[in-house]
Amino acid sequence: MDFLDYSFMQRALLSGFAIGIVCPLMGMFLVLRRLSMIGDALAHVSMAGIATGLILGLNPTITALISTMTASLLIDLLRKTYSKFAEIAIAIIMAGGLGIGIILITIGGSNTANVMSYLFGSIIAISPFDLFIILIISLIILTFMIVFYNKLFFIAFDEEAARLNGIPVNFINILFMLLTAMTVAVSIKVTGILLISALMTIPVATSIQIARSFKQTSFFSILFALLSVFFGLISSFYFNWPPGGTIIVISLLILIVVLFVKKLSRF
Amino acid sequence: MEKSAIYINNISFAYPSQKPIINNVTLNIQKKQFVGIFGPNGAGKSTLIKLILGLLKPSRGKILINGQALENFQDWSKIGYISQKAASFNSSFPATVEEVIAAPLLSKSFLPKITGNIQKKIERALSLVDLLSYKKSLIGNLSGGQQQRVFLARTLITEPEILILDEPFVGIDQTSIKLIFNTLKELNDRGTTIIMITHDLRWLKEEIDLLVCVEKGSIHLHCPVNFKNHVMYHNH
Ligand SMILES: Nc1ncnc2c1ncn2[C@@H]1O[C@H](COP(=O)(O)OP(=O)(O)O)[C@@H](O)[C@H]1O
């Protein structure tokens, strides 16, 4: 357990613990509402935010937060314009964010030179201030999820019926989009831009394979995400690989094991 | 005169950039009535229902529910609704029958904890549709007819005074049809207003108080003559 002697590793593990809870929780509702592409789109948009932060000398986590939250509101607006093709809205925002991001990174020159650590995540790049933001934002997301869990379940299962039962569906949907944006922004440092949405979806996909109820789906999603993050960060430490990669590979290994065990138990 | 359950006065409606689908329709549904809505595909039956539920807004006219203007009506737990697409939901959704049925009650509170009181209501609703033993089953593992019964149980858990069903018998087995119909009959006898869109008039013959025939364009459709009472209106 010598990795615990390093303060950067303590910060990485604490951040990982926080996002290992909020990513699968938010991801579960995205997956069930067939909106998992939104996580990916927002992650690409965050690139523009991060590049802006690096160029202007502002904290990139904060500028990423601003860019993803703005983009999430834009997606919501566009989805109403293209109500029959909601995924177009997602594709448009993703392309826009990526385009601006690439230009800004090129303009930024030496300021944006360490952009790799944002693409794939980094265990040494999490400052005490980053950790502070990650924990605060995660706490906000978790509070929202606890307060709205039952309503989100009803909306995900049957939006029309939820509306008729007096649930403020539009309000909750916008709030949910903003919190998805926050989840993406705080996860960047750990998982990297390219693999955030994987941490929001793979543990959920694994969980659905074995869960016998919605409650179990929530529980297993978080469990698998936490296992992936924890062992991913540790292997990242020992092998010096980017944590984004190790976390996702471990979450895929868990999926394979679960599928295999499920198959065996059928006989 | 007792207040109407639903009173529709001269409403019209068109989907954006389309010809009007509902034209100057007036309809009075009394409390405790069993109402059938009948008509060909695309006639506007589902649209009419969605207007009553406030899911769509009429371009003109007025709708009253329990004597109250639709815009001011608050007590939606008194209205149960099973939509046409209810049975074609995402069947891999990882939720148990119990979780689905409890949703309308639990969504009023924070924690996903099913208390003794809610548990009792779940069991009562489930026994009405004869699915008590499926309480802990994943909803995706049930047959189409059983799933439709779960949706019925979900609307029954808030003890609605008006129950609106949009083609509940499409694509489900005879056993489930019979069971759902008997449940509806029983509820109607105990005072629930029932409004049901259906193509299958066999089931409605004895029970129905009012048959509403929705017509499409110039195709003329007559309501079967052996019904006690019927109302017709023309679209387009
Ligand atoms: N959301 C919608 N947008 C545009 N047109 C619609 C929409 N829903 C239904 N329609 C059209 O309105 C007509 C009536 O539909 P509907 O009320 O569902 O008929 P029914 O339930 O009697 O089969 C159909 O021609 C249908 O294509």
Ligand SMILES: [Mg+2]
């Ligand atoms: Mg219809």
